[in-house]
Every structure is written in C-alpha cells, then in structure tokens.
Ligand SMILES: O=c1ccn([C@H]2C[C@H](O)[C@@H](COP(=O)(O)O)O2)c(=O)[nH]1
C-alpha cells in the first residue's frame with residue numbers, strides 16, 4: 261500500500277520506510293507470538309547442547325505459564341553436570357527439569373486444564389505424561405527431530421490415547437529480530 265501523505269503532501273515514514281499512518285500488517289500473529297515466547301524463554305537455559313522453551317496459553321490467549329530446561333530449584337547449576345555422555349549419574353539427564361515441566365509448575369493460575377502448550381521440541385514421554393495429567397489439550401511444537409527414538413514413539417502413543425492433539429507449528433515469520441536500540445528511533449516531526 262502507498263504511504264499516506266501529511267497535510268503538506270509529504271509521506272510519513274520512519275527510517276525503514278515504514279508507513280506511519282496505516283495499521284501494521286506485519287505484526288506477530290498469536291501462534292508465532294506464543295512460539296516466540298517459548299524460544300525467548302529457551303535463551304535462559306544453561307544447557308550447552310539443547311535449549312528448550314515452553315509457553316502455556318489459555319483459551320483467552322493469555323499466557324499462564326513459561327518454562328525452560330534447567331536444574332531444579334535450590335540445586336546450583338554449577339554443582340551438577342551438563343554432560344551428555346559418560347556414566348549416567350555424571351550426565352545432566354537424571355537432574356535437569358524439562359521445559360514443559362517447568363512451564364506447568366510455574367503456572368500463574370489454579371489449573372492449566374484446557375490450555376495449549378507451545379514448545380520448541382516435541383515433548384518426550386515424561387513430559388507427555390505431565391501434559392496429559394495437567395489437562396493440557398493441545399501441543400504446538402516446532403521440531404520433531406527425535407521422532408524415531410523410542411521415547412518419542414511412547415510420547416505419541418500416550419498423547420494419542422489421552423486425546424491430546426498435537427501439530428507442528430509453521431511460523432508465518434521465519435525470523436524475528438529483537439533490536440533493543442529501535443526504541444530510540446525517532447519519527448519525523450508531526451506537521
Ligand atoms: O521434552 C523435553 C525433552 C528434552 N528437554 C531438555 C532436556 C535436556 O536439557 C535437553 C536435551 O538435551 P540433549 O543434549 O539434546 O539430549 O532438552 C526438554 O526440556 N523437554
């Protein structure tokens with residue numbers, strides 16, 4: 261769409277040539293927004309190999325829980341291993357809390373029953389159990405890269421039996437950049 265003109269006939273655009281008089285069309289749609297929140301939350305993870313985030317949303321599109329994979333509360337993450345290999349007790353696996361678990365435990369409402377969960381990775385079988393028991397009704401995931409592993413087959417089996425729906429989220433915006441400096445951008449003076 262052509263940029264609107266001001267009373268002097270000048271176009272009102274910002275430095276990136278964006279029309280300042282017409283409603284934005286490239287705003288984040290809801291599901292991209294919730295998945296982005298999950299990905300942003302994942303940035304808090306100290307796991308060196310896989311950072312997972314989860315965002316739980318109710319039927320009013322309100323976020324009611326956010327989490328990422330990390331060590332349990334009170335267990336200092338410098339005192340537990342982050343390794344993937346070696347003796348099981350010397351790896352992260354027996355200790356780390358999964359993103360979905362943390363999002364459910366961090367809920368800011370009495371129940372997440374009927375909610376949707378947005379996750380970076382398809383949930384494992386342990387998270388599937390938590391999702392089912394908490395009453396979450398739908399899972400949106402980005403990646404299913406471990407889909408052939410036994411624990412993922414078990415996860416799908418559980419979700420299917422419990423009637424929890426799942427679907428891969430295909431984002432409309434492939435890349436979202438947060439530019440903290442943009443808030444200082446100044447628009448042309450109003451006429
Ligand atoms: O459902 C899941 C499955 C895994 N995670 C977390 C647990 C670990 O911190 C990483 C997986 O590490 P790898 O090195 O890729 O094995 O992901 C989760 O949060 N939710």
Ligand SMILES: [Zn+2]
Nearest residue numbers: 358384386387
């Ligand atoms: Zn899990």
